[in-house]
Amino acid sequence: MNKDFRKVLAFPYIIWMAGFTIIPLSLIFIYGLTDKSGSFTFANVLAIFAGEHFKALILSISLSVVSTVICLIMAFPLALTLKSKKLDKGSLIVFIFILPMWMNFLLRTLAWLSLLEKNGIINTILHFLHLPGLNIINTPAAIILGMVYNYLPFMVLPIYNVLEKIDDNTINAARDLGANTMQTFTKVIMPLSIPGIVSGVTMVFVPALTTFVISNILGGSKVLLIGNVIEQEFTKGSNWNLGSGLSLIMMIFILISMAFIAKYDKDGEGISV
């Protein structure tokens, strides 16, 4: 096999990617930038500023920002504690934390529906204890809970991966040089874990921003996120031009996240599972 022949081996892949990734994506651009008669327009993209669309976008952004922050606050101490246990790779404890992630995503969300319902399990227990009930189903709070539950492992894994690579001697050196626990944390551990944090943040933020499943199941279609708006344009409203135009807006956010990853996580070490 000479070199030129070996390059030919990539052709089936290149043709596949062109046919099923690049052409379909260009179709979104074509649909998004034309109207029903096929003439060029920006109206579908600018429709994001229309009342309910804009409200959905703002709500999506705020819910996903809140979920991402909660995930980060929960994941960092978790990853630190796991690191302090000095586990082998593939040890039982790490395994236990990854296990729920292998459960079907829809079934996990379904479980929360059973827990949170008005007559659900949490409320039955609270009622039994004579405590006031928790009525968050069909509210943004339930959606945030669903997002945190589903995407928390995406935050824990990359942070744990980078923390594990920090040499204990680096931390000991900081202590020897007189840094206290807080200083060691802010000056050594934090900066070294930035790549993990950045990929964790994007891996939580992007799916949270674009979800329509969690909001549909736990929000009871009363809470409309931008993902729901787009989904409905394709499944119910069948205004594909508008749906594509709004997807283009969503892609801007994705591109910004990708740029962030490229800047801080050059070796892609955070992404590796």
Added chain:
Amino acid sequence: MIFSKIRKVLGDIYLVFVLIFLYAPIATLVILSFNTSKSRNRWGGFTFDWYGELFKSSTIMSAFRNTLIIAFLSALIATIIGTIAAIGINNMRKLPKTAVMAVNNIPMLNADIVTGISLMLGFIAFGISLGFKTILISHITFNIPYVLLSVMPKLKQTERVTYEAALDLGATPLVAFFKVVFPDIFPGIISGFLLAFTMSLDDFIITYFTKGAGINTISTLVYSEVRRGIKPSLYALSTIIFGTVLILLIVSNIAQNKIKKNK
């Protein structure tokens, strides 16, 4: 000293807290699957009925079959295309290589909803009717990048000289590849396949947009059932899936630890 002990205890309490958070919903599903009462807030006694109902339901069984067939076929085809492509890309010059890898990242980093919609638009534009084959094509599409990313690092580690030595010793290129290069990249191929398989099992959004009417996977079936009111047989299904995953992961975990110890 006391301070670090307190920190250790606090850390352990926190671990337990997160574990409860992670497992409470799963435990709920398991318990509800054995509950005689159809209502979710009352325990009516222990039963296996929902499991019987599950295996009798042809919709759930066919969705289950579809999920497994699509996951297996899409992972297999993606592994073949991806591995062959990795060899080709590894021999490219820097510029085309960077371009190809950038395109490779698109399905991984793009939002699933955008990938799903774009594929749907593509199928409709080319007159391919939505159904089993469009789901399969879509799953292959989002699986190939994972295979490529698992195989490429292994290929980079293999020494070109051993391959050339095999050629010098009279092996044909194909033999040299299968005897020298293939064993080196095999772990990457396997992990790529497994990653692709699980990605396909877990996918909902892309399947939802590319499936058309009349075919379901487990994910899309659960989604439509949730909107119509959940049947307890779905809890039974969740329990079985969780049990299977648990056993598979424990077995693979033990196997890995054994390999490590033997080394």
